[in-house]
Amino acid sequence: MAFFTSEYECKLDAKGRLVLPARIKASLPETSGGELVVRRGFEPCLVVYPFTEYKKIYSKIASLNEFNEEYRKLQRNFFRGNTQVELDNNGRFLIPKTMLRYASLDKDVIVVGMGNRIEIWNPETYEEYLIQDQSEFSKLAEKYLTE
Template sequence: MTGFLGEYEATLDAKGRFLLPAGLKKQLAEGELQFVINRGFEKCLTLYPMKSWEPIYAEISKLNDFDPKVREFRRYFMNGATEIEPDSAGRLLLPPNLKEHASLEKDIVLVSAVNKIEIWDAGHYKKFFESFSSEAFSTLAQSVMTRANEGGV
C-alpha cells in the first residue's frame, strides 16, 4: 500500500494545472501515474493513487443498493470522482467542478493523508490550523487513539 508523508506547496496555473511536488513523486510506487481525484470530506480535494482507490471502490461496489443510506453515501462520495494522469509536461489538471468545490485559486497545499493526498487552498489550510488549539488536538488524539487501541490497532 502506498503511504505518504509531508506537506508541499504548489501553484495552479490559469487552466487549473499543477506539478506534483518532487517530494510526493518520490513516495509514489514506480510507474504510478494514474490517480482518482474526488471531493474531500472537508473543503478540500482528495487525490488517490489508483492502488489506493481500487480497494475503496471495491468496498463501495459491494454495498447494498437497497439501503437508502448506501445510495445517499455513494452519491455524495462518488460525485465528481475523476480519473486523472499527468500531461506530457507532468502537470495534473483539476476538474473545474472540483476546483470550485475546494475554492482553489492559485496557491495550494498538498498534504499527506496516509494512502492519499489532500489538496487544500493554502489560505484555508492555514486558517484550519490556526483555529485548532493544542488542547483540542490533544483531546482529539486521545479519543481517536483510544478507540483505535480498543479495536486492536
Template sequence: MANFIGEFECKMDAKGRVMIPSGLRKQLDPAAQEKFVLNRGFEKCLVLYPKNEWEHISAEVNKLNQYVKKNREFVRYFYRGASELGLDSTGRILFPKRMLDYAAVEKDVVLFAYSNRIEVWDKSTYDGLLTDEPDDFADLAEEVMGNAGNKGADELS
C-alpha cells in the same frame, strides 16, 4: 498500500494545473502508473488517490448493500465528480474546474499527503483549518488514540 507523508505548497497555473513535487512523486507506487482519481473530500477539500489505491477503495464502497437507502446516498455522493487524471510530460495534473470550484481552490495550493491519499486544499482554507486546533490536542489524541495498541487491557485487571 501507499503510505504517503508530507505537506507540499504549490502554485496552480491559470489553466488549473499543479506540478506534483518530486518529493511526492518519489513516494508513488509504480503500480499507479502516474494515474490518479480525484474525488471530493471532507471539509471542502479534494482528495487525490493513486489509481491502484482508488481501485481498493472503490471495491470496498461497491460492497455496500444497494437496497439500503443511506448506502445509495453515500455511494452517489462519494462517486460524484470522481475523475481519472494523469501526470503530463512535465509532472503536472490538470484539475477539473468544477472540482476546483467545489473546494474553492485558487492559486496557492497545499498538498497534504498521508496514508493512501493526497488532500488538495486552497492554502488559505488549509491554514484556517489548522488555526482551529483543538484547545488541548493531547486530550483529543487520548480520546481518539487512547486505546490503540491496548488490546485486552481490560482483561489484565
C-alpha cells in the same frame, strides 16, 4: 502501499494544472502508473488517491447493497464527480474546473500528505480546519493513539 506525509506550498498554472511535489511523486506506487483519482473531500478540499488505493475504497462502496436507500445515497455522493487523471511527463495533472470551484482553489494551494492519500486545499480554508489549541491536539492524540 502509498505513504504520503508533509505539507507543500504549491501553485496551479493558468490552466488549473498542479505539479506534484517531488517527494509525493516519488511515493506513488509504481503499480498506479501515474494514474490518480481526484474526488471532492468531505471538507472543502480535494482528495487525490493513487489508482491502486482508490480501487480499495471503490470496492467497499461499490459492494454495498444498492437496494438500501442509505447505501445508495452514500454511493451517489461519494462517486459523483470523481475524476481519473494521469500525470504528464512533467509530473502535472489537470484539475477539473468544477473541482477547482468546489475547493475554492485559485493559484496558491497547500498539498498535504495524508498517508494513503493527498489533500489539496485553499491555504486560507486549510488554516480554518487545523487545530489551533495545542492542548486540544494533545487530548485527541491521547484519545486515539493510546488505546
